[in-house]
Amino acid sequence: MKTIPELLELIENEIAELDLPEVPANLYEPIRYILEKGGKRLRPLLVLSTFSMFDDDVEKALKPAVGLEVFHNFTLLHDDIMDKADLRRNRPTVHKKWNENIAILSGDAAMIIAYDLISEAEDKYLRDVIKLFNKTSLEVCEGQQYDMDFETRKDVTEEEYMEMIRLKTSVLIAAAMKLGAILGGANHREAEKLYEAGINFGLAFQLQDDYLDTFGDVKVFGKKTGKDILEEKKTYLLINAYLNASDEIRNRMDKIFADKQMPDDDKVNAIRDIFVLLGIDKMILKEIEKYYQKGREILMSVDGDSKMRDQLVIFFDALKNRNK
Amino acid sequence: MKTIPELLELIENEIAELDLPEVPANLYEPIRYILEKGGKRLRPLLVLSTFSMFDDDVEKALKPAVGLEVFHNFTLLHDDIMDKADLRRNRPTVHKKWNENIAILSGDAAMIIAYDLISEAEDKYLRDVIKLFNKTSLEVCEGQQYDMDFETRKDVTEEEYMEMIRLKTSVLIAAAMKLGAILGGANHREAEKLYEAGINFGLAFQLQDDYLDTFGDVKVFGKKTGKDILEEKKTYLLINAYLNASDEIRNRMDKIFADKQMPDDDKVNAIRDIFVLLGIDKMILKEIEKYYQKGREILMSVDGDSKMRDQLVIFFDALKNRNK
Numbered sequence: 001m002k003t004i005p006e007l008l009e010l011i012e013n014e015i016a017e018l019d020l021p022e023v024p025a026n027l028y029e030p031i032r033y034i035l036e037k038g039g040k041r042l043r044p045l046l047v048l049s050t051f052s053m054f055d056d057d058v059e060k061a062l063k064p065a066v067g068l069e070v071f072h073n074f075t076l077l078h079d080d081i082m083d084k085a086d087l088r089r090n091r092p093t094v095h096k097k098w099n100e101n102i103a104i105l106s107g108d109a110a111m112i113i114a115y116d117l118i119s120e121a122e123d124k125y126l127r128d129v130i131k132l133f134n135k136t137s138l139e140v141c142e143g144q145q146y147d148m149d150f151e152t153r154k155d156v157t158e159e160e161y162m163e164m165i166r167l168k169t170s171v172l173i174a175a176a177m178k179l180g181a182i183l184g185g186a187n188h189r190e191a192e193k194l195y196e197a198g199i200n201f202g203l204a205f206q207l208q209d210d211y212l213d214t215f216g217d218v219k220v221f222g223k224k225t226g227k228d229i230l231e232e233k234k235t236y237l238l239i240n241a242y243l244n245a246s247d248e249i250r251n252r253m254d255k256i257f258a259d260k261q262m263p264d265d266d267k268v269n270a271i272r273d274i275f276v277l278l279g280i281d282k283m284i285l286k287e288i289e290k291y292y293q294k295g296r297e298i299l300m301s302v303d304g305d306s307k308m309r310d311q312l313v314i315f316f317d318a319l320k321n322r323n324k
Numbered sequence: 325m326k327t328i329p330e331l332l333e334l335i336e337n338e339i340a341e342l343d344l345p346e347v348p349a350n351l352y353e354p355i356r357y358i359l360e361k362g363g364k365r366l367r368p369l370l371v372l373s374t375f376s377m378f379d380d381d382v383e384k385a386l387k388p389a390v391g392l393e394v395f396h397n398f399t400l401l402h403d404d405i406m407d408k409a410d411l412r413r414n415r416p417t418v419h420k421k422w423n424e425n426i427a428i429l430s431g432d433a434a435m436i437i438a439y440d441l442i443s444e445a446e447d448k449y450l451r452d453v454i455k456l457f458n459k460t461s462l463e464v465c466e467g468q469q470y471d472m473d474f475e476t477r478k479d480v481t482e483e484e485y486m487e488m489i490r491l492k493t494s495v496l497i498a499a500a501m502k503l504g505a506i507l508g509g510a511n512h513r514e515a516e517k518l519y520e521a522g523i524n525f526g527l528a529f530q531l532q533d534d535y536l537d538t539f540g541d542v543k544v545f546g547k548k549t550g551k552d553i554l555e556e557k558k559t560y561l562l563i564n565a566y567l568n569a570s571d572e573i574r575n576r577m578d579k580i581f582a583d584k585q586m587p588d589d590d591k592v593n594a595i596r597d598i599f600v601l602l603g604i605d606k607m608i609l610k611e612i613e614k615y616y617q618k619g620r621e622i623l624m625s626v627d628g629d630s631k632m633r634d635q636l637v638i639f640f641d642a643l644k645n646r647n648k
Contacts, residue, residue: 027469078432082425101406101472104428108402109465111432115439116458119451126450127443134440141433145351148425 001056004311007048010058011041014066020113030094030106031113034073038089043068046176047183049312050194053304054184060122061183064129067117068176071133074110075140077103082148090223111137125182132182136175143168156234158243162203170202186304193302200295201316207288208320210235214272215281220323226268232257236287237280241271244278292320325380328635331372334382335365338390344437354418354430355437358397362413367392370500371507373636374518377628378508384446385507388453391441392500394434395457399464401431406472435461449506456506460499467492480558482567486527494526510628517626524619525640531612532644534559538596539605544647550592556581560611561604565595568602616644 002010015035020028047065048058055061079085080093081103087093095103121129146164150156177198181191213228214237228235242250256262256270275281296313326334339359344352371389372382379385403409404417405427411417419427445453470488474480501522505515537552538561552559566574580586580594599605620637 021466024466024469024473026473027466078428081428102469104402104405105465105469105472108432108435109462111435112458112461112465115454116462119454119458123451126454127447130439130443130450130454134436134443137436138433138440141429141436142345142348142351145348145426145429148429149348149350 001052001305001308002048002058004045004049004315007045007052007058008041010062011044011048011066011069012037014062015041015069018066026098026102027106027109030077030098030102031070031073031110033097034077034088034094034110035070038091039069039073041069043072043172043176045315046173046198047180049308049315050177050180050186050304051184052180052308053302053312054181054186054190061180063117063120064179064183065176067114067120067133068172068179070110070117071114071137072172074107074114075144077107077110079144081107082144121183128182129179132175132178136171139167139171143171150234153234156239158236158239161234161236161239165203165206166199169206170199173202173205174198181304184304190302190304193298197295197298197302200291200298201319204288204291204295204320207236207284207291208322210237211281211284211288212323214268214275217323226264226272229268229271230264236284237275240283241275241278241280244280245274249274249278288320292316325376325629325632326372326382328369328373328639331369331376331382332365334386335368335372335390335393336361338386339365339393342390342394350422350426351430351433354401354422354426355394355397355434357421358401358412358418358434359394362415363393363397365393367396367496367500369639370497370522371504373632373639374501374504374510374628375508376504376632377626377636378505378510378514385504387441387444388503388507389500391438391444391457392496392503394441395438395461396496398431398434398438399468401427401434403468405431406468445507452506453503456499456502460495463491463495467495474558477558480563482560482563485558485560485563489527489530490523493530494523497526497529498522505628508628514626514628517622521619521622521626524615524622525643528612528615528619528644531560531608531615532646534561535605535608535612536647538592538599541647550588550596553592553595554588560608561599564607565599565602565604568604569598573598573602612644616640 018035020031022028044065047061047068051058051061051065076088077094080088081095081100085093086096091097093103094106098106115133118129118133119126143164143166146160147168150160150164174195175198177194178191181194186194210228213225213235216225218225228237232238241253245253253271253274256267259267262270296316299309299313299316302309342359344355346352368389371385371392375382375385375389400412401418404412405419405424409417410420415421417427418430422430439457442453442457443450467488467490470484471492474484474488498519499522501518502515505518510518534552537549537559540549542549552561556562565577569577577595577598580591583591586594620640623633623637623640626633
């Protein structure tokens with residue numbers, strides 16, 4: 001059985017050796033660019049890890065695993081256009097470095113390449129794998145659409161927010177864990193458990209992202225904190241702050257958000273202080289812990305190689321305690 | 325065996341009954357909108373027609389056939405953003421009716437739905453079908469990329485242009501004809517023949533489009549002619565005009581294109597007159613005839629139900645003689 005760092009190396013090598021055509025350069029260069037080192041490779045790593053709980057020959061799962069990474073990067077490519085993001089992993093986004101048309105089209109091509117890699121599954125698993133991927137990809141699009149819809153809505157509930165991040169983030173993490181199980185020949189029950197564990201880890205993972213965006217140590221986090229606040233993004237934090245605030249504090253928040261003169265840093269600090277005052281920071285940490293524990297519990301109940309399972313638990317613990 | 329109008333009706337019904345989710349509305353409404361009546365349904369019709377040369381139970385091929393139509397409409401959705409087109413089939417394009425972000429994302433979702441429908445192929449054909457579709461979709465993206473690359477190039481050759489339209493248009497028509505054969509249980513040789521026939525029909529089809537854009541009767545054509553000329557698009561016509569023109573005529577063309585004062589209609593007329601003077605109109609009609617004949621010849625050599633084959637030949641003849 002391989003260790004997680006060994007699996008990561010396999011993934012990096014496979015991505016580096018991806019056999020993309022040379023021309024047209026404007027179609028394939030952006031895909032090479034966004035796939036270069038820098039990502040966490042979380043999704044392919046999860047595929048190979050859960051696969052290893054049932055089968056040792058990870059080569060069999062390598063191409064579909066990388067397919068999920070390519071799919072994830074396709075979503076980043078298109079999301080960055082929609083969010084008008086200039087930077088991704090400290091480098092210009094594709095639509096900035098090239099242009100929007102190239103980002104749209106190379107994103108489309110990346111999605112097809114993802115399908116092509118995923119189709120490298122063995123015959124006996126092909127239909128299940130394609131079905132899982134179709135369902136998951138469509139849900140990820142739904143999540144992105146809800147995320148955009150929420151921008152212009154004032155009344156987003158916590159329930160709606162959690163459903164949005166389930167679709168936008170969790171289902172792909174869950175699908176990665178289930179994909180490894182399917183390819184490893186696990187039975188339906190264990191595969192479903194891994195999917196459920198993935199949903200919970202995914203929710204914890206996204207809530208941790210939200211927490212770090214507001215409360216992360218800027219020196220460690222590596223990027224500016226407070227972006228969600230400045231965009232008045234209806235995250236778990238903001239939704240619960242409004243829900244728990246007195247009329248007076250709610251008015252104060254409205255005024256801060258409406259104040260066009262207030263410098264960005266002051267605005268972030270003021271809202272962050274209110275979150276702390278209301279105990280929302282503790283509330284979200286508790287929620288993160290809850291989902292991690294749930295995911296961990298389900299993962300521990302899976303009937304597979306226990307050494308690999310333990311590695312995965314340690315990996316998720318580190319992910320939970322990450323500060324960037 | 326069904327007639328072509330009967331197959332068309334089956335396709336329209338299947339599209340009308342497509343079971344798309346209701347929410348998020350901004351994701352699925354644009355897909356319903358672009359799939360509404362108005363298209364030629366050429367690709368699914370080809371799937372069902374070639375299928376019928378080998379098998380009578382067209383129900384087996386219906387969902388994959390519609391998958392190709394959904395894929396074709398995905399390309400229209402994204403191409404219209406890239407081309408900044410305001411109208412499609414006399415209605416506002418999706419990015420005009422909604423917005424660009426919605427057009428990008430609903431296009432992505434449409435591609436996934438296309439994959440989902442195509443995956444409804446029987447188990448024994450699934451891998452071949454997915455492989456054919458992956459290859460074809462990627463080629464269509466390559467064709468669109470070349471088309472965009474050519475906008476800023478002056479030295480596009482006829483050979484490059486023909487390769488571009490092969491990728492952008494022909495391979496999907498060829499894949500439709502091959503897909504029907506695969507799903508109908510045809511042997512590899514007949515399936516390849518149908519693919520080759522499709523390549524030739526596709527080239528003829530696109531050259532006919534180019535011809536009509538410049539020489540179509542505006543009353544019959546239903547849209548303004550001369551768009552390609554005004555965009556100085558390097559079509560078969562323009563490339564060959566430059567190739568066959570004397571220095572004097574070449575200079576005259578350069579001046580016409582550079583003249584910012586000249587009214588659009590005058591410009592179109594002037595360039596069209598030069599095409600006629602150089603005999604380029606006759607040249608492209610000969611080329612169209614050549615590809616149609618080639619396609620027809622290959623189609624006639626396919627070993628399948630001859631009644632269906634004859635219907636298909638008549639259908640392609642009508643397509644060749646279309647004036648809109």
